[in-house]
Amino acid sequence: MRYTEFTPFDLWLLTQGLGVTIGLFLATSLLGVLIGVVWGVIRFYRVPVLTQLITFVSEILKNSPVLVQLFLVFFGFPGLLKMNVTPVTAALITLSANTAAFVYVIAVSAIESIGRDQIEAARVFGLTRWQVLRHVIAPQAAAFSIGPLTALLVNQLQVTSLISVIGVMDLAKIGANLNLRTLKPFIVWTAVGILYYLAAKLVAMLGSALEKRLRAHSAFRGL
Amino acid sequence: MLKVENVKKAFGDVIVLDGVNLTVSPGEVVSILGSSGSGKSTLIRCINGLEKLNDGRITVDDFDVSKPRDLAEARKRSGTVFQLFNLYPHMTALQNITLAPVEVLKRPKAEAEAEGRALLASVGLGDRADAYPSQLSGGQRQRVGICRALAMKPRYLLLDEVTSALDPEMTAEVLAILAKLATDGTTMLFVTHEIEFARQISDRIVFLEKGKLLVDLPAEQFFAPDGGLAQPRVAQFLSKMRKD
């Protein structure tokens, strides 16, 4: 017989699911930001072929459904690459790559937002391209991109819910299981929705707090 | 009759109109002079109901603009031409003109269009009826703005610095039309910086200073040494404007 009432243990399950969601979100965000920034730097150096390749891949990743990307990695990679892909691995690969594609765009526009004249001035003083990147571009670009990056991450947090479809035990998957067991969809999905909502708000809040701090550093403080 | 009685208007702590009294009778052309910030435009915006009064009363043919029930009728009787034209950007010149007659006065569309075309022709824009505002010069836009106001057959035409945004050549185009309207007997309340022009077309000239109406005289007396010029502020204003 199935047990259709909610139990305190369900709360524990939900918390676990939330933990998996947040853990994978943090990991893939970190990886995604790293990869995206590296891609941006490759473009800054105008590395031939690689730059075009990255731009193409990023366009495809941005303009196709994450769900299909997940299916490709989870169902398609094992046969092709003769490797075992677990749901979590597939989730890590897909979400990191997807985040990277969007971070790349933010990084490129952040670098472009810095005036050519500034870069040329720094070059005239004999700074290498790397030094210009580190000391002139990076600090300004970071302050510039915090806003768009926060918006992106709030969105990517929601995208993580798709990994439940390939069986990762994240918040959405726990919700689906609870839904099947209790047959109380309104309560279950409202609770799951609220948890996602609160997590999203937390990310947005942290982002704007960080932005304020970075802006305070780059703001003109008067004479 | 258009009556402004003891009108007071403040934006926060700033008093913009401080007990203004003014009457415009049908057929009259009244110009309002005064330096920037004297409250001229605010007065116009109070008359057409865009600003709420703090005190006093404004009636257009006995319809009180402060009463929501009367406002629609008061607005039908007055037409406003704006400094920055404010044409509807997504409509052609003709559509700008016919929208209100069709929607407010319930005029048949064909009739409103025929009248709109005639109005445009009368201001020299007969061939621009289907042009969009962005395709017209500033002077042309303002002429469309005048037609839009006239299409409602207003009893009073309110003109709020209608040439301030135009270069001299375009200003001349627009003033020529206003002069013609004045000779045709259109009632006008005319906020302007064009002193010489005001002198030519006005029956009366009033002078606003810091929200108070200092002078209200027939045009010729306004410029007479023993009339308006006897007021030191008016003399100062006129000599400054002429220098500019």
Place this chain on the structure above:
Amino acid sequence: MKIDLTILAPYVGFLAEGALLTAEVCAVALVGSVILGMLVAIARTSQLAWVRGLAFAYVDLFRNIPFLVQLFFFYYGLPEIGIYIDAFTTGVIALSISGGAYASDAIRAGILAIDNGIIEAAEVSGLPRRVIFTRIVLPIALRTSVRPLGSVLINMILTSSILSTITLNELTGNARIVTSETFRPFEVYVVLLLVYAALTYLVSIAISLLHRWLNRDMQPEVN
């Protein structure tokens, strides 16, 4: 294992059927979200605080909760309260509601960008509020928000792939069926990624053309 795309040839028609369903679901949901977006944009400029608050809550909630969760809420929840509708209708409802939150932002921005003087000119000519809204405010706002609304549509096309999880056999749903018959997930999903990317690319071109055509009367001055 070798990549062999020819095995997909027999399924082209089947996949095209799925793509057609994707187009249908998105077309209906686009209309739904623009209408909803308009209503919510109006509500957000209301003079009544509670109406504004409600509209804001809607936008905030549906933008911060994963679409998958929203979809399951409706898919499993509606039968619970006696509403039995098919997957297509459920998908349209969910996409419309979620898209409406984004559309309302786009339309609201379009409304706020309208020069106040234009509205004042309409007011003093005695036009009733309803006419001002339908003849002046909305047409101007919709024109300026064509591009952001286009982004809403592109997002919707990508999001509609999630409808495959509620048994709707749109493009992704049919692709899943093809993989289960061919056992060639890699080929199927790679092609699917490219099809989606091409689809959204075509849509973005169409939007640019539409934008230019709608704003043909707002060309720069010809003084």
